[in-house]
Amino acid sequence: MTWIAIGSISDIPRRGARCVDTPEGKIAVFRTADDQVYAIDDHCPHKGGPLSQGIVHGVAVTCPLHNWVISLETGKALGADEGTVRTIPVKVDGERLFLALEALASRAA
Template structure:
């Protein structure tokens, strides 16, 4: 697997996110309260809201537009809502963060 360096874990606050712009689209990279790091497409499956601007709680994010809750682990909408976003593998080496190039190239049309 080919990995792209995207910064360090310190670039993302606890319970926060950053948006990484790639040629294949925007990726939201999240850091949970217990230092887990997840990456998903930066658009809510409901109305395309910017998930990187949402509220992180546990291993989920709430979309800032219409309060849909998306699992950071699976990319699936939680509760009664239906839909999903692509998850992107993340690797942490020391303080450095990487996302998988192959996952970005395989973006669903």
């Protein structure tokens, strides 16, 4: 598995997100209140809202467009809504963050 460095955990505010631009679109990288890091496509399964702009609570984010709540762990919509967004493996090495590039490559294929 190829791990691509994307920066430091301190680049992301707690209960917040930053984006990583990739050829296949934006990936939202989240940091929870207890410093866990998750990466999912920055694209709500509902209407494509930018999930990175949502409010982060627990291990979930609420989409800013229509308030869908998406699990950061599974990428699944929580509650009554149904839909899934792709999750991307993240590795934390000390302060440094890496995303698994295979996921990008296999999706492009």
